[in-house]
Amino acid sequence: MNEVAPIKQQLPAQIEADSLPHNIEAEQQLLGAILTNNDVYDRISSLVKAEHFYDPVHSRIFEIASARIQKNALASPVTLKAFLEDDMGLKELGGPSYLARLAGAAISSFAARDYAQMLYDLAVRRELIGLGRDISARAAKVDVASEPKEQIIEAEQRLYKLGEQGVAERGFQSFLKAVTEAVNSANAAYQRDGGLAGTSTGLIDLDKKLGGLHPSDLLILAGRPSMGKTSLATNIAFNVAKAYKRGPLHDGGEGAVEGGVVGFFSLEMSAEQLAARILSEASEVPSEQIRRGDMTEQEFRRFVEAAKSLEACPLYIDDTPALPISQVAARARRLKRTHGLDVLIIDYLQLLKGTGKGENRVNEVSEITQGLKAIAKELNIPVIALSQLSRQVESREDKRPQLSDLRESGSIEQDADVVMFVYRDEYYKEREKPGDHELEKMAQWQSVMESVHGKAEVIIGKQRHGPIGSVELSFEGRFTRFGNLAKAWQEGPDNGY
Numbered sequence: 001m002n003e004v005a006p007i008k009q010q011l012p013a014q015i016e017a018d019s020l021p022h023n024i025e026a027e028q029q030l031l032g033a034i035l036t037n038n039d040v041y042d043r044i045s046s047l048v049k050a051e052h053f054y055d056p057v058h059s060r061i062f063e064i065a066s067a068r069i070q071k072n073a074l075a076s077p078v079t080l081k082a083f084l085e086d087d088m089g090l091k092e093l094g095g096p097s098y099l100a101r102l103a104g105a106a107i108s109s110f111a112a113r114d115y116a117q118m119l120y121d122l123a124v125r126r127e128l129i130g131l132g133r134d135i136s137a138r139a140a141k142v143d144v145a146s147e148p149k150e151q152i153i154e155a156e157q158r159l160y161k162l163g164e165q166g167v168a169e170r171g172f173q174s175f176l177k178a179v180t181e182a183v184n185s186a187n188a189a190y191q192r193d194g195g196l197a198g199t200s201t202g203l204i205d206l207d208k209k210l211g212g213l214h215p216s217d218l219l220i221l222a223g224r225p226s227m228g229k230t231s232l233a234t235n236i237a238f239n240v241a242k243a244y245k246r247g248p249l250h251d252g253g254e255g256a257v258e259g260g261v262v263g264f265f266s267l268e269m270s271a272e273q274l275a276a277r278i279l280s281e282a283s284e285v286p287s288e289q290i291r292r293g294d295m296t297e298q299e300f301r302r303f304v305e306a307a308k309s310l311e312a313c314p315l316y317i318d319d320t321p322a323l324p325i326s327q328v329a330a331r332a333r334r335l336k337r338t339h340g341l342d343v344l345i346i347d348y349l350q351l352l353k354g355t356g357k358g359e360n361r362v363n364e365v366s367e368i369t370q371g372l373k374a375i376a377k378e379l380n381i382p383v384i385a386l387s388q389l390s391r392q393v394e395s396r397e398d399k400r401p402q403l404s405d406l407r408e409s410g411s412i413e414q415d416a417d418v419v420m421f422v423y424r425d426e427y428y429k430e431r432e433k434p435g436d437h438e439l440e441k442m443a444q445w446q447s448v449m450e451s452v453h454g455k456a457e458v459i460i461g462k463q464r465h466g467p468i469g470s471v472e473l474s475f476e477g478r479f480t481r482f483g484n485l486a487k488a489w490q491e492g493p494d495n496g497y
Contacts, residue, residue, distance in 0.1 A: 014016040019396065021125045022054035023118060031061055032106025034069075035076055035099065040109045041069045043063035044116035052239045061099070077098040077103050098285065111132040122329075131158055150355070154239035155327045156333065198382065199260050199343060203241025204484045205471045209460055213240075213343060217464075220349070222387040222401065224394070229386045230269065231277070231480040232390060232422055233345050236384065237262045237280050239334055241315040242341050247434035259315040260342025263335050265328060267351035271317040275481050280317075286478040324353045325371035336379055348386035349412070365448065366411035373415045387412060389421070399428050403461045419462040423474060425452045456482060 030048070033040045038431045050063040062082045068188045073079070077099035084090050090098060124163035135155050139148075198212030213219070213236075222230045243259030246489045266274050280287040283306035285299045296305065316335055323331075330345065335341050346352065349372075353362035369385075375381040401421040413419060429452055457476040474483040 018052075021122045021131060023122060024055060024058075026118050027053050027055060027058045027116045028102055028105065029107055030112055030119065031058060031065075031110045032102040032104070033109045033115075034062075034065055035080070035103040036106045036108045038069050038075055040068060040112045041075075043113055047113075047120050048116045052119050054122070055124070057087065057093060060084070060087065060089070061102075070451050080334070103404040106353070110419050111173060131155070134158075150326070153330050156330055158425045180297050192281065199240055200243065200258075201236045202325075202483065203236070203471075203473060205473070206458055209469060209471050210463070211466060212385070212479070214417075215380045215463070216377045217382045217417040218369070218376050218415060218420040219382060219384045219420065220387050220406070221384055221422065222389050222406060222421050223399070224389050226427055226476060227422040228480070228482065229422050230347055232458070232473075232482050233262075233347055233384060233386055234274060234277050234480070235281065235482045237315055237343070237345055238281060238313075241313045242310075243343075261335075261340040262316070263332055263344045264315065265323065265331075265344075265346045266317055266319045267323065268320055268347055269319070271319040273318055274319070276372075278310070279303060279306055281479050281481040283311060296322055309480065320390055322351065322353055324355060325368045326353065326355060329371060329375050332375055332379060336381075342381055343380060344381055344383045346372065346383070346385040348388065352390050362411075366415075369411050369415040398457060400457075402463075413462060416462065417430055417464040418460065421459040421461060423453070423457045423459055426455065426475075455485065 005119050024205065029046070034044075045066065048062075050059045050066070053059040053062055061080065061084065064080055068075040068079065070336075075097070081096040084099070085096060090096070093099070100406070136153070138151055157290055168251055171332060182194045198206050198210070198214040200212050221229055223235060240260050241262045245258040247257035264274065269277075276290050279285075280290055280407075283299070283302040285295060285303050289295050289299070290303065316339065318331060320327075332341060332344055349368060352368045354367040354371075374383075374386050387406060389401050393399055393401055393405050402421055403413050406419070430442070454474055454476065456473045458471045458473060460471070462468065474485045475481070476483070
């Protein structure tokens with residue numbers, strides 16, 4: 001059996017790099033096993049990625065081989081030769097004949113998993129060494145612009161990435177890898193019978209318009225006070241957490257196959273008040289009765305039963321007031337690392353703080369929205385941030401909100417992937433009630449009230465990946481609950497609950 005000579009690169013600039021932990025022979029054996037038997041790839045694909053290989057040539061060989069195997073095409077020295085003939089790194093190792101030597105020197109495939117684990121561990125060690133050096137160098141350099149607190153948060157962020165992905169810095173990735181991930185996402189949607197590419201909100205019409213909640217998206221949910229922003233956010237949080245089911249994912253790992261783990265930053269209400277709202281919705285006991293303790297025995301029994309059924313719900317609430325955006329990111333990372341995290345909700349954006357001294361609120365809000373978008377991308381989850389609207393809505397005859405009403409900064413509209421507005425016509429019509437002596441106007445008002453009673457609209461003013469428009473929902477103020485609106489042409493009384 002011909003052994004593949006280990007690659008030795010002793011250029012002066014690389015002597016320090018060669019002292020980093022690596023095992024070229026293990027990389028050669030693993031690649032040889034894959035090129036000899038493509039079934040080996042399925043056993044190691046969830047553990048090792050191209051970036052875990054120390055030698056860049058080996059990394060490129062693995063990337064092309066994995067792309068072919070995922071398309072059910074053969075990956076062998078002969079088929080890979082066409083893709084790597086012009087590779088300068090491979091030419092230094094002897095050209096395409098190196099691929100044949102890899103396959104010829106491969107040991108039996110049963111040890112492939114052990115080699116894969118070894119390569120992953122060595123890659124993590126190299127990243128840890130690099131990360132440690134960076135942290136040490138930055139801490140040693142005393143700089144006014146670089147606060148120790150910021151350095152700790154940045155170090156935690158990079159350690160989180162390393163723990164999650166086995167690499168601390170992503171950098172550039174090939175188009176081949178990006179295309180593979182896009183196909184996997186489309187396949188996941190297709191497997192759900194052409195349903196949703198993202199996590200379901202539990203509201204059918206809203207899901208149809210959005211295609212669910214997509215990973216790495218920032219969604220802004222805005223509205224004037226009393227429109228029901230927080231109610232809609234808690235409804236979505238409850239629906240997602242209630243539907244949570246864990247199982248195997250397409251990338252070989254484990255995670256939420258339905259619903260998800262929800263993190264809720266409640267900067268306005270306490271965790272207890274938020275829990276009472278969710279329990280009101282689940283038990284169908286009005287929230288004001290829960291607050292006063294004014295319940296019948298039957299209602300109290302329903303309330304307790306709902307509380308018991310929701311004990312295991314993966315919904316985590318943080319009610320710390322006036323959080324800086326950097327702390328939101330750090331706490332979200334910690335939650336994902338300890339319990340998992342599939343959807344993050346912030347109530348509401350204007351109560352967050354930036355890192356500046358607050359002399360320019362527009363810049364601060366801009367920093368916050370950019371930070372929220374960064375969290376969505378880094379943790380690969382949808383982030384829903386609630387937002388206030390300016391008072392100019394009230395001065396218009398048509399009170400339906402629009403993008404220009406977003407308060408304090410145009411960056412909210414700019415950074416968001418989706419901007420939604422909650423609007424309840426009933427709220428405004430109630431305040432237009434005529435005097436009891438105006439019989440004709442009273443009759444007209446009652447007719448209008450009947451048509452808008454129990455209805456709400458979610459107006460999608462911006463959507464990067466889909467259509468804009470309006471979605472009608474039902475709204476039960478007593479239970480602070482939004483639901484699917486049963487249309488006149490739909491049969492049966494069931495509206496989704």
